Amino acid sequence: MGRLFSGGLFCIGGAGRRIAFSFIFGSVESFFAYIASFVRLSEESREELTAVLRPMELPKGHSLLRPGGVCKHFYFIGKGLSRTYYFKDGKDVTDWISTEGSIAVSIISFLTHQPDIRGIELLEPSSLLAISHTDLEQLYTRFHDIERLGRLLISAGIIQLQQRFDDLHFASAHERYQRLIDTTPSLINRVPLGMIASYLGITQETLSRIRAQH
Amino acid sequence: MGRLFSGGLFCIGGAGRRIAFSFIFGSVESFFAYIASFVRLSEESREELTAVLRPMELPKGHSLLRPGGVCKHFYFIGKGLSRTYYFKDGKDVTDWISTEGSIAVSIISFLTHQPDIRGIELLEPSSLLAISHTDLEQLYTRFHDIERLGRLLISAGIIQLQQRFDDLHFASAHERYQRLIDTTPSLINRVPLGMIASYLGITQETLSRIRAQH
DNA sequence: AATAGCTTTTGACATATATCAAAAGCCGTC
DNA sequence: GACGGCTTTTGATATATGTCAAAAGCTATT
Numbered sequence: 001m002g003r004l005f006s007g008g009l010f011c012i013g014g015a016g017r018r019i020a021f022s023f024i025f026g027s028v029e030s031f032f033a034y035i036a037s038f039v040r041l042s043e044e045s046r047e048e049l050t051a052v053l054r055p056m057e058l059p060k061g062h063s064l065l066r067p068g069g070v071c072k073h074f075y076f077i078g079k080g081l082s083r084t085y086y087f088k089d090g091k092d093v094t095d096w097i098s099t100e101g102s103i104a105v106s107i108i109s110f111l112t113h114q115p116d117i118r119g120i121e122l123l124e125p126s127s128l129l130a131i132s133h134t135d136l137e138q139l140y141t142r143f144h145d146i147e148r149l150g151r152l153l154i155s156a157g158i159i160q161l162q163q164r165f166d167d168l169h170f171a172s173a174h175e176r177y178q179r180l181i182d183t184t185p186s187l188i189n190r191v192p193l194g195m196i197a198s199y200l201g202i203t204q205e206t207l208s209r210i211r212a213q214h
Numbered sequence: 215m216g217r218l219f220s221g222g223l224f225c226i227g228g229a230g231r232r233i234a235f236s237f238i239f240g241s242v243e244s245f246f247a248y249i250a251s252f253v254r255l256s257e258e259s260r261e262e263l264t265a266v267l268r269p270m271e272l273p274k275g276h277s278l279l280r281p282g283g284v285c286k287h288f289y290f291i292g293k294g295l296s297r298t299y300y301f302k303d304g305k306d307v308t309d310w311i312s313t314e315g316s317i318a319v320s321i322i323s324f325l326t327h328q329p330d331i332r333g334i335e336l337l338e339p340s341s342l343l344a345i346s347h348t349d350l351e352q353l354y355t356r357f358h359d360i361e362r363l364g365r366l367l368i369s370a371g372i373i374q375l376q377q378r379f380d381d382l383h384f385a386s387a388h389e390r391y392q393r394l395i396d397t398t399p400s401l402i403n404r405v406p407l408g409m410i411a412s413y414l415g416i417t418q419e420t421l422s423r424i425r426a427q428h
Numbered sequence: 429a430a431t432a433g434c435t436t437t438t439g440a441c442a443t444a445t446a447t448c449a450a451a452a453g454c455c456g457t458c
Numbered sequence: 459g460a461c462g463g464c465t466t467t468t469g470a471t472a473t474a475t476g477t478c479a480a481a482a483g484c485t486a487t488t
Contacts, residue, residue: 162321192435205477
């Protein structure tokens with residue numbers, strides 16, 4: 001079935017389109033549609049990669065990574081929603097929000113194999129794909145094209161992170177909120193205000209007031 | 215000469231050690247010592263990679279990338295210092311500072327081949343290695359181990375960025391300054407205060423006051 | 429429909445940081 | 459060694475955002 005997407009025919013149209021597929025076909029197909037936008041894998045690589053994908057359906061509130069643990073998997077979100085969070089001075093900080101068609105991971109821990117303060121939890125019942133670091137390392141070594149895929153996935157990640165970094169660096173709370181609405185308006189109705197606020201680096205009260213003045 | 219470092223014998227000891235080498239042997243050797251901490255390249259890969267390195271000695275103030283341009287090279291700083299910067303509402307923002315033994319690049323532009331507001335300039339007379347995106351792409355395709363190197367370099371980059379992101383997310387100006395002193399104290403004496411301030415996401419006046427109270 | 433347990437809003441006030449302006453310090457050059 | 463052009467500090471004040479507390483709004487359950 002992954003075959004359907006391999007030619008790139010169905011990749012036109014970006015994220016929205018892919019989400020529709022995930023809804024119809026499930027996480028594995030959605031994942032292959034996603035990675036097809038990065039690299040054309042050989043038949044063998046695709047099979048081997050498929051073999052290490054662990055699909056799972058999990059309820060809202062489920063913890064994918066407990067704070068303080070080592071992140072041994074990354075998760076492709078076929079459907080649902082997750083957040084990466086940690087506690088800073090006793091306050092809950094939302095570090096990242098991952099929507100369908102994107103990846104949830106505690107990136108520093110995953111790359112360094114060291115424990116990290118970050119945890120990951122589901123904000124909605126979700127269908128995911130778990131990929132273990134160990135499996136991935138082996139695939140990297142065996143298949144050049146999967147190594148390339150890894151490079152391109154991280155590249156996409158660093159671009160997103162840099163953009164959020166820029167926002168935090170010198171944009172006002174108002175500007176950051178505006179950018180969020182422009183980029184991913186759907187989050188507003190799916191994520192509690194307090195989490196959105198800390199995602200933006202502000203308090204819930206401030207966000208509420210920003211929202212009040214349009 | 216690069217051979218000396220290939221066994222990893224000289225990689226023990228981290229950045230400080232590498233800087234000493236760059237001083238003695240020059241940027242190419244320093245670069246190979248740096249990447250040896252990521253991957254053991256084959257003889258052929260090392261030769262081909264060496265062939266595309268463009269060493270250069272440039273004066274303080276030299277512009278490596280003009281704001282608004284496409285970043286077609288990344289630069290390994292063998293000796294010297296650079297900053298990546300942009301203008302936000304007419305104000306000069308220092309986005310990143312690269313010291314000897316690290317890489318200077320406008321990462322979004324380099325990865326997407328799109329123009330970006332960021333520029334790069336030298337803060338000291340420097341000896342660099344320029345590596346073109348085009349050359350690198352070809353090496354990625356031809357050599358699995360260089361593709362891996364690319365993945366690991368970006369991985370190192372995203373870890374650093376995530377750490378700075380965390381700092382900006384919910385640390386006070388004071389905490390950020392403290393972390394800078396703990397991490398790279400040498401910058402204090404080499405970079406004008408205004409640039410350090412905007413690097414930390416605060417104004418020069420605030421940084422000066424923070425400094426005054428120890 | 430009343431209760432309980434949430435999330436969100438509003439209010440009063442505190443604080444960190446920014447802004448604008450001027451003074452002080454530093455450094456190389458004539 | 460005095461001048462001009464920098465960078466850095468200090469001062470007075472403004473502003474955005476945070477904090478703490480209470481009220482209001484939802485939603486599900488009994």
